[in-house]
Amino acid sequence: MKPVGYAYLNLHYDLRLPKLGVEVYQDPNAEKEQLIQYGGSKRKVIPGHLKYDDNPYSQMHAAIKNQGIRLHFFAAIYKKINVTEFTAFILDKPTSQYNRVLWFLYEWLTGQKLDIPDLKSSNYIKLFEDEFYYTLGNGQKDKRTRVINNALGTPDFCPTIRKTTEISELDKADVYKTAFAKMQRIGEQLSVDVIGRSVNYLYTKETKSSTEIEREKPNRQRMQRFLNAIKNVGLYELNKHSLINVQNQIVDEKFKAIDYRESEIYVGTTIQRFGNRDEDVHYVGAKQEHVASMMNGLFKLHENLMIDGSVPPLFHATLISFGEVYIHPFDDGNGRIHRYLIHDVMKHREPEHKFIIPISAAILKNQQKYDQVLETISVPIMAMLDYELDNSNRIVINNDIDYMYRFPDYTEHVKFVYEMMDTAISDDLLKEVCLLTVFDCLKKFINENADLPNNKIDMVLSIIIQNGGEVSKRKRQELESLLESQILNELEELATHLIEEIKNKFEIDVVAVMNEET
Incomplete structure (x- = not known):
């Protein structure tokens, strides 16, 4: 063969x-x-x-x-x-569809013109076939080659998503509608207040999980700043200035940026063995000299997708967020910015939604899958990259493969993000809503049958829910000093019923959720 x-x-x-x-x-x-x-x-x-x-x-x-x-x-x-040979090949059949695509691609990617006169007539053809790729609905006509450039981005940065059977199914899904549909199954007990309190908890969980992915333990002040950033997604236009502002909110003082990084960067781990210290390099960011142009391309891609609107919002969020983390524009904070951008882009595209879906928490539970999808890009790059570490463990890059960073295929990344969103809805959002629904129903019962301050109610319900709807013999005397025995028995019965109902309806163990949070 x-x-x-x-x-x-x-x-x-x-x-x-x-x-x-x-x-x-x-x-x-x-x-x-x-x-x-x-x-x-x-x-x-x-x-x-x-x-x-x-x-x-x-x-x-x-x-x-x-x-x-x-x-x-x-x-x-x-x-x-060989530009001379290539030009002659195109000139032999300049109106051929494939020749026109090759001609356009050469001039678009290199910025150099071939010695070929403009076409005077011929039907326009699309650069990417809509049947096989996600493209801009309204591409730009190139009068010279009579090709409609429907690529998502620019020569500075242009990822692709292929229309595989699986991906074509995903573009019909709406993660927010899925989330609402699952929550509505709770029934009349579901309230706006429950959803609102769940969202506040999930903001905090998203902040904590995104940090834990980086294996960091930031101080409380930085956690609060990142929480504020997550709560304010979509509030500012996505550009260099706003991204640097986010970076400054989430990193340690010594890593705050005023511009993109000025040196090469890598992600790795230090290996200590028999007194020797080696670096295991997992990934090397784009060459510093290309970072500014790639990030300009990233922002232009975002603008194209915002104006065009034909690419599904979560596809859009995937392209921007993963584009940032592979370019790695800052000395620190790139991973957290990457996950922040998923929420930021979704809020830009769908501002009517009032809550986030905690994807970082889902990623944290599926770290191996996250690593695998990152490796679809990082492994080919690392295989091709010629690099070395100097005596100070600074990385030196000896070849230039900028095209591997500028033109990635993010088909697998879209699948991953949808899977993590679905997991986050089932494992985090729905669990929290179910827990609060049970808590509120029990609290309502106590308020209707006894007079207890909120802090005492919270204590009683924590004990009952954590114990599966019952009160242990050791705790019963304490609780009977607050509630009549008959009321406590009825409360146990109601708690057991609600916990079982949630388990049967959603396969969610409210007791486990409560114990995990406390």
């Missing part, structure tokens, strides 16, 4: 790009196309009768036809291409 498309181009130009999840090969004896397992990856095997010339330009056609546009490949290829 011989390589076709991107597999061919990878070898021809010695790009050393990690292979795609599915590589295309041609079998001269095959009569029909088939997908085969090839170790841990897959191969799309195309039949021998299909004609692809043994030259890189025809193979570019094959690449787009079989696997769509992979921007990082073309950005790498155009750094090595």
Whole structure:
């Protein structure tokens, strides 16, 4: 079998790009196309009768036809291409659809014009096919090539999301409607007050969880500042100034920024072994010289998606938040800003929603899955990056693979974010609402049958709920000094009924939730 498309181009130009999840090969004896397992990856095997010339330009056609546009490949290829030969190839058939796409991509990605006259006539074609990619609904027409540029971003930063079967199902989901629908099943006991108090608790939980992901124990003042930032998402336009302001709120005084970082940065762990100290480098951020342009591209992407409005809000939030964390624009706080941005973008897109869904808490419980999705980008980058640590453990980057940072595929990231949102709704939002609903029902019963101050009511209910609806013999004497024996018995009966009802309806153990929080 011989390589076709991107597999061919990878070898021809010695790009050393990690292979795609599915590589295309041609079998001269095959009569029909088939997908085969090839170790841990897959191969799309195309039949021998299909004609692809043994030259890189025809193979570019094959690449787009079989696997769509992979921007990082073309950005790498155009750094090595023979421009004279490439120009001649385009001029041979300048109105060909694939030639026009290649022509447009070259000028868009490199900022350089080919020696080709503008097309005077021809129907406009879309750069990305809507059937296979999420695109801008209203792309920009390039009169020179007569290509409609419907890419989500710019040459500075342009991620893609492929329309796989699974992703196409997700874009119909509304996480807030899902959350409301699940809460409504509680019934008439659900109140606006319960939802409001749940939200306040979840703001605090989101703040704490986002910090714990970074394995940090910040002081109370910084936790409060981050809590305030989370509560005020969507209040300011998303730009460099507002992002630096958030960074300054959530990091230690010595790490506060007035601009993007001025040096290279990496994420790693220190390994101590037999008196030696080594650094295990997990990920290296984009080269410092490219950070400003990539962040400008990130903000332009955000603007495009806000104005266009056709990409689902949670897809939009995924693109912006993960874009920031891979670029790593600051010396500290990048991870917390990344998770803050999910909420900020969602609030920009859907300002009518009055509560957040605590995704950081869900991520904290699914750290391995979080690491796996991060590695879909970080592992290929680290495989290609030529770097070293100097005597002060500062990182030195010896090659430039900016295209790996500028043109990522975030398809897997969208799946992950939806999964974590769904988990957060079931494991955190719904649990808290159920706990408060039980608490309020029991509190109402006490208020109707006894005269106790709130602090005593809270103490009584904590004891009863933590013990599954009953009062232990050791505690009964104490509680009977506050409540009549008959009232206490009826309270136990009601508590047991409510706890069981919640368990049957939602498979939520209110007792476990209460014990976890206390």
